[in-house]
Amino acid sequence: MRIRRFCTALAVVPLVASCAAQAVPEPTATQVPGYLAAADGALPPGGTVELQMPVDTGAAGGLDPQLADVAVSWQLMSLVYETLVTVGPDFEPLPGLAQRWETPSPTEYVFHLRPGVTFSNGRAMTAADVVGSVNRLLAGEGVWRTQIGPVESVTALDPATVRFKLSAPYTPFLSALANTPAAVLPMTEIENGSVDPAKTMLGTGPFVDTFHRQDVLWRFKRRPDYWAPGKPAVDAVNISIVPQEPTRIASLQNNSANLAVLGNVDAPQVLAGVRGVTVRAQSTTDFYYLMLNSNAPGGKFADPRVRTAINIAMDRAQIAEVATNGLGKPTGVTPVDLPDACDPATLPSATAGLDRARQLLAEAGVRDLKFVITAYATEPAPAVAQVIQQNLARIGIEVTIEQLDEGSWAGKVYGSVPAGFDAALSWFAGYAGAGMVAKWWNPEQAAFNLGFMKPNPELNRVIDKAATEPDGPNRAPVLRELCTAVDEDAQMIPLVTRPVLVGYRNDSVSPTVYATEGYGNAFRGLADFRLVGRP
Amino acid sequence: MRLVSWWVRRLVSAVLTLFVVSVLIFAASRLMPGGFAEVVLGPFATPDQRAAMAEKYGLDQSLFSQYGLWLSAVLGGDLGTSLLSGEPVAGEFGLRIPVTVELTLLGIGAAVLIGVPLGVYTAVRAGQRGGGALGRLAGGLGVSVPEFVLGSLVVFVFSRYALGLTVGGYRPLGEDLGANLRSMVLPAAVLSVFAIAVTARTTRDAVMNVLVEPYITASVARGETPLFIIGRHVLRNASIPILVVLTSTTAYLLGGAVIIEHLFNLPGIGSYVVQAVGRRDYAVVQAGVLLAAVVFVVLNMLSDAVSGVLDPRFGTQRKAAG
Numbered sequence: 001m002r003i004r005r006f007c008t009a010l011a012v013v014p015l016v017a018s019c020a021a022q023a024v025p026e027p028t029a030t031q032v033p034g035y036l037a038a039a040d041g042a043l044p045p046g047g048t049v050e051l052q053m054p055v056d057t058g059a060a061g062g063l064d065p066q067l068a069d070v071a072v073s074w075q076l077m078s079l080v081y082e083t084l085v086t087v088g089p090d091f092e093p094l095p096g097l098a099q100r101w102e103t104p105s106p107t108e109y110v111f112h113l114r115p116g117v118t119f120s121n122g123r124a125m126t127a128a129d130v131v132g133s134v135n136r137l138l139a140g141e142g143v144w145r146t147q148i149g150p151v152e153s154v155t156a157l158d159p160a161t162v163r164f165k166l167s168a169p170y171t172p173f174l175s176a177l178a179n180t181p182a183a184v185l186p187m188t189e190i191e192n193g194s195v196d197p198a199k200t201m202l203g204t205g206p207f208v209d210t211f212h213r214q215d216v217l218w219r220f221k222r223r224p225d226y227w228a229p230g231k232p233a234v235d236a237v238n239i240s241i242v243p244q245e246p247t248r249i250a251s252l253q254n255n256s257a258n259l260a261v262l263g264n265v266d267a268p269q270v271l272a273g274v275r276g277v278t279v280r281a282q283s284t285t286d287f288y289y290l291m292l293n294s295n296a297p298g299g300k301f302a303d304p305r306v307r308t309a310i311n312i313a314m315d316r317a318q319i320a321e322v323a324t325n326g327l328g329k330p331t332g333v334t335p336v337d338l339p340d341a342c343d344p345a346t347l348p349s350a351t352a353g354l355d356r357a358r359q360l361l362a363e364a365g366v367r368d369l370k371f372v373i374t375a376y377a378t379e380p381a382p383a384v385a386q387v388i389q390q391n392l393a394r395i396g397i398e399v400t401i402e403q404l405d406e407g408s409w410a411g412k413v414y415g416s417v418p419a420g421f422d423a424a425l426s427w428f429a430g431y432a433g434a435g436m437v438a439k440w441w442n443p444e445q446a447a448f449n450l451g452f453m454k455p456n457p458e459l460n461r462v463i464d465k466a467a468t469e470p471d472g473p474n475r476a477p478v479l480r481e482l483c484t485a486v487d488e489d490a491q492m493i494p495l496v497t498r499p500v501l502v503g504y505r506n507d508s509v510s511p512t513v514y515a516t517e518g519y520g521n522a523f524r525g526l527a528d529f530r531l532v533g534r535p
Numbered sequence: 536m537r538l539v540s541w542w543v544r545r546l547v548s549a550v551l552t553l554f555v556v557s558v559l560i561f562a563a564s565r566l567m568p569g570g571f572a573e574v575v576l577g578p579f580a581t582p583d584q585r586a587a588m589a590e591k592y593g594l595d596q597s598l599f600s601q602y603g604l605w606l607s608a609v610l611g612g613d614l615g616t617s618l619l620s621g622e623p624v625a626g627e628f629g630l631r632i633p634v635t636v637e638l639t640l641l642g643i644g645a646a647v648l649i650g651v652p653l654g655v656y657t658a659v660r661a662g663q664r665g666g667g668a669l670g671r672l673a674g675g676l677g678v679s680v681p682e683f684v685l686g687s688l689v690v691f692v693f694s695r696y697a698l699g700l701t702v703g704g705y706r707p708l709g710e711d712l713g714a715n716l717r718s719m720v721l722p723a724a725v726l727s728v729f730a731i732a733v734t735a736r737t738t739r740d741a742v743m744n745v746l747v748e749p750y751i752t753a754s755v756a757r758g759e760t761p762l763f764i765i766g767r768h769v770l771r772n773a774s775i776p777i778l779v780v781l782t783s784t785t786a787y788l789l790g791g792a793v794i795i796e797h798l799f800n801l802p803g804i805g806s807y808v809v810q811a812v813g814r815r816d817y818a819v820v821q822a823g824v825l826l827a828a829v830v831f832v833v834l835n836m837l838s839d840a841v842s843g844v845l846d847p848r849f850g851t852q853r854k855a856a857g
Contacts, residue, residue: 052703058575058619058814069579143579199621213630214620215810216802240703242800243810246687247703250694256704404568407815411569414578448578 034089036280036502036513043510043530045233051523052242052251052260056215062198065183066133066142071286071429071520074180078521079220079237080120081183081203084111084130084162085174087432089514091338093174097125097184097204098162106169106470107152113160117227119186120208127156132187134164144181146445147436149173149467169468171475172433179431179519206232206527215241232527249503252277258509258531261522262501265325265380276507281327283516285335285430285437286498288328288384290314290373293452294491295418300371305364307490311349312357313395314388320496323383327499332483333438334466335430336497337516340476342483344494349487357395370398371422376409384495385425399423419451427498432518434479435466441486453492459485508532538843545839549832556828557609557821561602564817570594571618571815592618594817605821615818619811624822627807634803635792637708641723642788646730646781653731654738654777655765661743677732682791686725686798693721703800722799726791730784737780741773748772775842782838786831 032038057076061067065077084098098111117125134154138145149170155163166173176182186202189195195202201209206228207220218239222232240257242248245264251257253274264270268279292301292310301307316330334341344350361369375385382403389399404412413424430437442460443449462478462485469478486494500522504511510532512525571594572585589595593604608615614624653673690702700721706714745751746769754764770777793805800806808823810816 062621069577141581141584213802214617214622214627215807240800242703244703244798244800246690246694247798247800250690250702251704253694254697254702256697256701405813407567407569407574407813409569410573410578414573415570446579447581 034515036282036515037278037504037511039233039512039525039528039530040510040532041528041530043532045230045530046235047531048236048238049234049509049526049529049531050256050258051237051239052248052257053239054241054243054245054248054261054263056218056241061142063201064142064197065180065185066137066140066144066197068181069143074519075521075523076218076239077180077183077201077203078205078524079207079526080201080205080209081180081185082205083178083180083182084184085178087175087178087518089516091175091432091516091518093178096178097130107166109164109166109173110157111162111164113162114227115160117204118225119189119202119204120223121186121189121202122225123186123188125184125186125204126159127162128159129184129187130154130162131156132191133183133185136185136187136190137182142181144176144179146439147179147431148176148182169470171467171470172431172436175431175433175518176436207237215243217241226527228527233530234526237526252503252505255505255508257505259502259504259511259523262503263379265323265327265383265499265501267501267503268325271503276505277503278506279501279503280513282500282502282513282522283329283337284498284500284520285338285432285516285518286427286520287331287335287430288319288381288425288427288495288498290388290493290495291413291421291424291426291452292491292493293419293421293423294454295452296371296422297420300369300422301491303364303366304488304490305360306366306369307493308349308488309357309360309364309395310392310397311487311490311493312352312360313354313391313397314349314493314495315391316344316350316496318391319384319387323380323387324496324499325380327501328496331494331497333441333486333494334434334479334483335437335518338430338432338434338518340471340479341434342476342480344483346480347483347487349490349493354395361395361397368396368398370400372400372402373423373425374402374404374409374412374421375425376406377403378406381425381427388425388495414448414451417451421452424452429520430497430518434475435463435469435482438463438466438482438486441489441492449492456485456489456491459489506532545836549836552832553825553828557606557825558602560821560824560828561598561605564815564820565598565601567812567815569815571817574813574815575619588618592616592818605818609822609825614822617811617819618816619814619819624818627819628804628822628826631802631804631807633708634705634801635789635796635805637719638723638726638792638795638801638803639785639788641719642727642730642791643781643785645723645727646734646784649727650731650734651738651770651777654735655742655769657735658739658742658746659761659765661739674732674736677728678736680728682725682729682794683798685728686722686795689721689725690798705799705801718799718801722795722801725798726788726795729791730781730788733780733784734777738773738777741776742769745769745772778841779838782834782841786834789827789830 055072057073065081068074068077083096085093086096088094097114097117099114101109101111103109113127119125131154138151150167152165152167157163184204185197186195189202190197206223206226208223209218209220211219220237222235248260248262252260271277271279292307294301320328320330329336330344332342332344332347373385373388375381385401389401392399412421413419428437428440440446442463443453444455462482466478466482469475502513502522508531510530512528514524572588576584576588593601617624617627693700693702699717701718705718708715751768754768792803793809796803796806797809804823808820811819
């Protein structure tokens with residue numbers, strides 16, 4: 001009898017748990033255009049933000065921001081380092097360490113540095129730090145050296161003024177300057193050897209790091225001498241590295257974390273109605289793309305007609321709806337949320353129709369095409385691959401999905417030249433300038449793609465054109481030309497944007513989060529965060 | 536003399552075991568698809584960067600050379616350098632070992648405090664109403680439910696009804712005792728379920744074997760109290776199988792801690808090695824598995840040693856059997 005009661009209790013507890021959740025209004029919600037949430041400035045400052053992220057910085061370059069090439073590193077380092085300019089919620093360049101700037105000609109930028117800015121060791125930042133940082137970046141091997149554009153020279157006109165000269169116009173220059181790898185470093189300390197930027201973070205930013213254990217925890221505390229009055233509002237930020245999604249969800253539910261980055265696109269449904277928890281989907285310019293290996297064994301994709309047929313069969317709307325739970329958006333190579341980005345629905349592949357795809361395969365003499373898509377196991381990549389598999393079945397192509405852990409995936413895709421895989425699924429950071437990510441479609445600039453991609457001179461020409469066409473009425477047509485060229489090349493096929501889910505306790509924190517983000521920096525507004533319920 | 540000979544052979548066997556393990560883990564770590572360069576340097580790395588990294592950590596040498604260098608370093612007490620953090624692996628382990636040890640001790644403590652009394656109770660109540668059923672239920676559930684299933688259920692339930700306990704909010708013991716215990720109770724409870732079940736079953740069988748001995752009948756006839764009989768005669772004579780199972784279970788718990796640490800996000804050795812596998816951080820993986828093997832071998836030898844102390848016939852029997 002007792003055993004029966006015990007078993008009944010075991011069955012009832014989860015049932016009661018799921019029924020007990022009730023929808024409650026979010027008490028601190030503030031609707032501001034361009035923001036998912038805006039911190040309530042009336043709340044008192046102070047306290048510690050407990051934040052959870054799934055991964056830590058993992059670069060062999062250590063903590064050197066110039067060698068950081070993944071968004072999570074930018075996110076962590078941006079608490080300590082700052083850039084000359086930053087980007088607003090609509091990707092407009094905003095003053096950062098430069099209070100203002102002029103553009104005397106399309107190849108010349110003059111920045112006037114903000115007075116009163118110091119590094120966290122108390123030394124004042126000067127133009128020499130800016131010049132030294134940029135020269136160090138250009139001389140280094142970090143990926144941002146390519147993205148920052150054709151910088152010919154950088155000169156200190158006086159201790160508070162810096163002039164950049166470019167060898168050619170570069171429209172996304174300010175956007176590129178806004179990301180963490182372009183941060184102003186303490187060059188005096190680096191040059192005299194008292195600071196190793198790979199091991200020590202010394203910046204002008206709102207926080208200083210006080211503790212780091214790899215893959216476990218970061219602790220940051222506020223800088224009382226930070227140049228912006230009243231910022232940061234909180235005393236400290238603890239960032240726990242929690243790889244397990246259920247554990248991050250549990251921490252949100254039981255209030256042991258204020259915020260967490262969530263990876264499962266179903267998280268809004270999973271946490272719907274949980275008292276005190278809000279989940280918001282941040283749009284990003286990052287996007288998934290399909291790599292078709294032009295060097296694939298057997299020449300499966302050497303014929304452009306085969307690649308085009310596959311591109312035509314892609315139903316981006318379906319991928320967005322099914323694989324990303326409606327949170328992603330179809331996109332071309334210019335990330336769809338960026339100004340002047342092309343409309344993916346107007347691309348040749350989107351308007352051709354499946355009959356055209358079948359015709360192209362027939363013209364290429366391809367019958368019973370079978371290939372393997374190599375995808376890593378992190379959601380929602382496998383789901384994206386499954387929708388692609390169904391899309392391609394419509395034109396008689398049989399796809400097998402191979403799910404690998406990240407290490408195996410990277411080894412298979414990038415480990416050899418020529419690459420040995422058939423097709424692979426990945427995503428690129430889309431950055432904050434519409435022509436930036438397109439550089440990776442030029443394997444002569446992005447050598448990491450040489451294993452599976454053949455240079456396309458015409459595409460390279462359009463990529464360069466998109467980088468130099470100034471803002472104005474002609475920019476959108478040039479970007480559309482870029483999207484079309486990438487669409488027709490079809491060696492790397494853009495699919496859908498990659499959403500980021502931010503979960504937070506609305507009864508313990510009032511955050512500032514952009515609605516759309518270009519550098520994967522979901523917590524860009526950490527210096528504005530306020531805690532709720534403090535005396 | 537026989538005992539010394541037995542111990543010498545035991546030591547040689549242990550060293551050989553560890554040598555074979557070292558070869559296997561070194562080979563396995565290098566056979567993993569995808570290399571450190573692809574994982575940590577990422578796709579944007581240039582061939583020069585990859586070559587420099589390989590040279591820095593000796594990854595450009597032949598596998599035999601790499602193994603030889605690693606083994607000689609390990610024998611000298613150097614577990615190598617983490618390819619990712621650039622810090623000595625021994626130091627990284629030193630930071631994480633307390634978490635794993637605490638988790639394992641809590642798990643084995645629960646096995647002793649719950650499993651042994653439960654085993655005694657079910658043995659004494661064998662054949663009576665309720666006793667057998669309780670033992671079967673506890674044993675069956677505890678042994679058959681995988682830790683990741685039970686752990687996931689616990690994470691789900693306690694994320695809704697925290698009851699003051701935390702999931703994923705680890706705090707070091709020395710920093711905040713209360714917070715530490717609140718974060719360790721659930722993972723330790725999940726980890727200990729198997730150990731409790733196995734200990735209870737073994738205790739039950741061992742106690743039942745002792746209870747049928749003539750000297751127990753004599754004790755009852757002398758009018759000794761049940762508690763005295765159990766404490767003085769039963770547990771003492773049933774202690775060897777219980778001790779052996781507790782020792783082997785401790786080694787098992789160290790293995791189970793890998794899953795539990797990962798699930799509850801405890802910063803112990805287990806979760807560290809799991810992440811190192813994903814990152815292809817060879818030095819950490821090799822050192823982690825080797826450490827686990829050493830602990831397993833040492834615990835087994837310890838079990839034999841204690842058994843020999845408790846029952847002098849033990850070593851002789853091993854000799855005869857061997």
